[in-house]
Amino acid sequence: MPPRIPDRYRMNVRLGADGDIEEWMATDEHLERPVLIRFPGPDADADRIASFLAPVRAAAATTHPHVQRIYAADEVDGSAFAVAEWDGAVTIADRLKAGETLPIAEYLTNASGLASGLAAFHANGGIHGAIDPRSIHFSAAHPARLASFGRVPITTTAAEDTAALAASLRTAITGSDNPSVLPSHVAEGIPSSVDVALAEAEIGALDATGLADALSSSSLHRQPDAGRPWSLRPLVLFAFVVAAVLVLSVVGLSIDVDPDSPFLYPAAPAEQEQASPTSTVQAIDTPTEIAIPAVVSVYDPFGDGIENDEALDAVVDGKRATKWETEPYPSPLDETKEGVGIILESPIPIGAIEITGTSDTQFTVAWNATLPDVPGDWERIGAGQILTGTTRLDVAPREQGFWLVWITSLPQRADGSFGTSIAEIRLLP
Numbered sequence: 001m002p003p004r005i006p007d008r009y010r011m012n013v014r015l016g017a018d019g020d021i022e023e024w025m026a027t028d029e030h031l032e033r034p035v036l037i038r039f040p041g042p043d044a045d046a047d048r049i050a051s052f053l054a055p056v057r058a059a060a061a062t063t064h065p066h067v068q069r070i071y072a073a074d075e076v077d078g079s080a081f082a083v084a085e086w087d088g089a090v091t092i093a094d095r096l097k098a099g100e101t102l103p104i105a106e107y108l109t110n111a112s113g114l115a116s117g118l119a120a121f122h123a124n125g126g127i128h129g130a131i132d133p134r135s136i137h138f139s140a141a142h143p144a145r146l147a148s149f150g151r152v153p154i155t156t157t158a159a160e161d162t163a164a165l166a167a168s169l170r171t172a173i174t175g176s177d178n179p180s181v182l183p184s185h186v187a188e189g190i191p192s193s194v195d196v197a198l199a200e201a202e203i204g205a206l207d208a209t210g211l212a213d214a215l216s217s218s219s220l221h222r223q224p225d226a227g228r229p230w231s232l233r234p235l236v237l238f239a240f241v242v243a244a245v246l247v248l249s250v251v252g253l254s255i256d257v258d259p260d261s262p263f264l265y266p267a268a269p270a271e272q273e274q275a276s277p278t279s280t281v282q283a284i285d286t287p288t289e290i291a292i293p294a295v296v297s298v299y300d301p302f303g304d305g306i307e308n309d310e311a312l313d314a315v316v317d318g319k320r321a322t323k324w325e326t327e328p329y330p331s332p333l334d335e336t337k338e339g340v341g342i343i344l345e346s347p348i349p350i351g352a353i354e355i356t357g358t359s360d361t362q363f364t365v366a367w368n369a370t371l372p373d374v375p376g377d378w379e380r381i382g383a384g385q386i387l388t389g390t391t392r393l394d395v396a397p398r399e400q401g402f403w404l405v406w407i408t409s410l411p412q413r414a415d416g417s418f419g420t421s422i423a424e425i426r427l428l429p
Contacts (some may be wrong), residue, residue, distance in 0.1 A: 003039055003079035009391060019151050034086035038075060038150060039079060046092055048082045052150040056082045059149045066117035068137060068147040078238035092133035092172045102172040104187050104394045108215055110144035111169045115212035117146050118165055122208055122386025129153025131164035133171055162208045166201035174386050185383045187219045188395045227240040230403045286346035289425040300403060301375050310386045320356060320423045328417035333410045341406040342425060349397040350427045355405060356390045357422040367391055369401040
C-alpha cells in the first residue's frame with residue numbers, strides 16, 4: 001500500500017518499480033494535470049527514507065529544463081513520497097530496448113543540457129547516486145531530463161555522478177555500453193571532441209560544469225546537401241516517419257509497467273520473446289519501418305570475388321528468418337584478408353542503416369557516389385559492432401549512391417571456424 005498521499009492526487013495506474021521505488025501515474029485534481037508519484041516500498045527503514053528524500057529535495061530546489069521538476073515531497077506514516085512532473089516516462093533505456101538511440105541532431109543540445117542540469121542539481125547539494133540510461137527521460141515532446149531521484153544510491157560523490165552521466169551519454173548515442181565503442185566512430189557528424197569530453201568526465205577530469213561546457217562547445221559535422229535534386233518520395237517517407245514518431249510520443253516507446261495495468265504497454269517484448277532489440281510486442285518476421293529498396297552485391301576485392309552470392313538477396317527481403325552467411329574461415333578474418341562486404345545501391349538519400357546479424361560481428365560503413373575502382377577510394381562513414389542482434393548507424397544525407405557494409409572481424413562459431421550471418425541490412429530515410 002502507498003503512504004498517505006494528499007487527497008488532491010488521484011492514483012490512476014501503477015507503472016511498475018524503479019528498484020525499490022513504486023511508481024504510479026496519478027492526476028493532480030487541483031490543477032487537472034497528470035503527475036508521476038514515487039515512494040519507497042514497504043520495507044524501507046528510516047535510513048532509506050532519508051536517502052530517498054535528500055536527492056528529491058535537492059531536485060525540487062533545482063529549476064532547470066533538463067532536470068525533472070518535483071512538485072511536492074514529504075515524509076508521512078513512516079514512509080515518504082514525491083510528486084514529479086509527468087513527462088511520458090520514456091527513458092533512454094526504453095529507447096535503446098526499442099532499437100533507438102538519441103537522435104544525432106538533438107544529441108549535443110540534450111547532452112550538454114543534462115550535464116548543465118546535473119551541475120545545477122549538485123549546486124543545490126544533491127547527489128543522485130544512481131545515474132544510468134533508465135534515469136534519463138526523453139521523448140519527442142520534451143528535452144532529455146535527469147530523473148529517478150531517490151533511488152538506492154550506489155555512488156556517493158558528485159564526481160561519480162558526472163562519470164555515470166558521461167557513460168550514459170556515450171551509450172545513448174552508440175547504443176552500446178562497451179566503452180571502446182566511441183560516439184564519433186558510430187554516429188556520423190559527432191566530432192572526436194565529444195569522445196574526449198566524455199572520457200575525461202568518466203575518469204573524473206571534468207566536473208558536470210566542465211562536461212557541459214565541453215559538449216556545448218562541440219558542433220556537429222554535417223555533409224552539405226546543396227544541389228540535391230527535388231524528389232517527392234523522400235518527403236512522403238519523412239512524413240510517414242514523423243507521423244509514427246508523434247504516435248509513439250503519446251504512448252511512449254517502452255515503459256516498465258505493471259502487467260495488470262489496463263493501458264500503457266511496453267513496446268519491447270518480454271524477455272522470452274525478445275529475439276532482437278528492434279522486436280515489438282510480438283516477434284515478427286517483417287520490419288515495422290519502411291526501408292528504401294536497394295540493389296545488393298557482394299564486395300570481395302581481396303578474395304575470389306564470390307561470397308555465398310546466391311543467398312545475398314536475403315539481406316533485403318524484409319525477413320529476419322532468412323540470412324546471408326560468409327564462408328567459414330579457419331582463422332580470424334584479419335589473418336586471411338582485410339575484409340569482405342556487401343554493397344547496397346540506394347536510389348535516394350538515406351538517413352540511417354540498420355544491420356541485423358550475429359553478435360560480435362565488427363564492421364565499417366562507407367559510401368561513394370559511384371563504384372570505386374580501388375577499395376581505398378570508399379569514404380568511411382562510421383564503424384560498429386553487432387552486440388545484441390541489431391545495430392543502427394545514423395548518417396548525414398548524401399546524394400544517391402553506393403553504401404558498403406564492410407565486415408572486418410568475424411565471431412568464432414561452435415565448430416571453431418569464424419563466420420557471421422547477416423539477416424537484414426535496412427536503408428532508412
